[in-house]
Amino acid sequence: MNQDIATTVFESLASGIRLEAFRLLVKQGTAGMVAGEIAATLGLPPNNLSFHLKGLAQAGLVSVTQEGRFQRYRANLPLMLELIAYLTAECCGGHPEQCAALGQAAGCSPALLPALQGQPPNDQEQA
């Protein structure tokens, strides 16, 4: 993870259409969805959705697989985890207990946490 990748990812999620498409794919998990399904679910013209899915794919947030004449899209969760780690790197200048005074967030994330906890804090490649 570096600044370029991070800004690209954020830029990708800065559009309501791309954000909804990504969240929809997160919900589907490894099953993913084909382009037409996504367009129908979100009520969007296929060419417009294709434009945004392309952006998500270039940012690495989704992956694409061809299935006959369908294109199946899947969310890339590991990238999100890297991004979170990048954002909170060296957080609170070595006094992370300051960050612990929080009380929100839910969803499915608990399932993601073991992966986070298994790693000791380490420096990113920042200068």
Added chain:
Amino acid sequence: MNQDIATTVFESLASGIRLEAFRLLVKQGTAGMVAGEIAATLGLPPNNLSFHLKGLAQAGLVSVTQEGRFQRYRANLPLMLELIAYLTAECCGGHPEQCAALGQAAGCSPALLPALQGQPPNDQEQA
């Protein structure tokens, strides 16, 4: 958390300048930094930085406190946690074990995790 807030936050972090400013403030923790310090650290013209800090503040990612003639900025970590929860809401369609096959992310985030784990998965306000 809703789509509007989420896109605003992502939009805020989609600029390299704002991303670096936010990460810098995350590192400072509750101490925060005054505008001039941030501008000097990032090597930016004060008016340009002010423009971007304003965007971060409007998105809620940073808070501002006046200290005499200084403006002290601090990162808003709880908002980031809400955002992460929003992104991963209902992830994998009720089969979150699919998400567990990850292995990355680090930094200070382990300190943030108890806050996440304390909550059972629940629905967001999406339709």
Added chain:
DNA sequence: GCAATTGTACAAGAACTATTGAAATGTATG
């Protein structure tokens, strides 16, 4: 009250992004 310092607000131009419609690509089917 006056000047210096810190920080923000405003305006203009260049660059970028989003949406739409039409056409093209590639795959399955009769």
Added chain:
DNA sequence: CATACATTTCAATAGTTCTTGTACAATTGC
């Protein structure tokens, strides 16, 4: 081989964002 289907690509337009320079407001100290 011809047709229908799923998706992408291209071109044009409209709107938005970023950067720079200048001007303004607020606080401090004499």
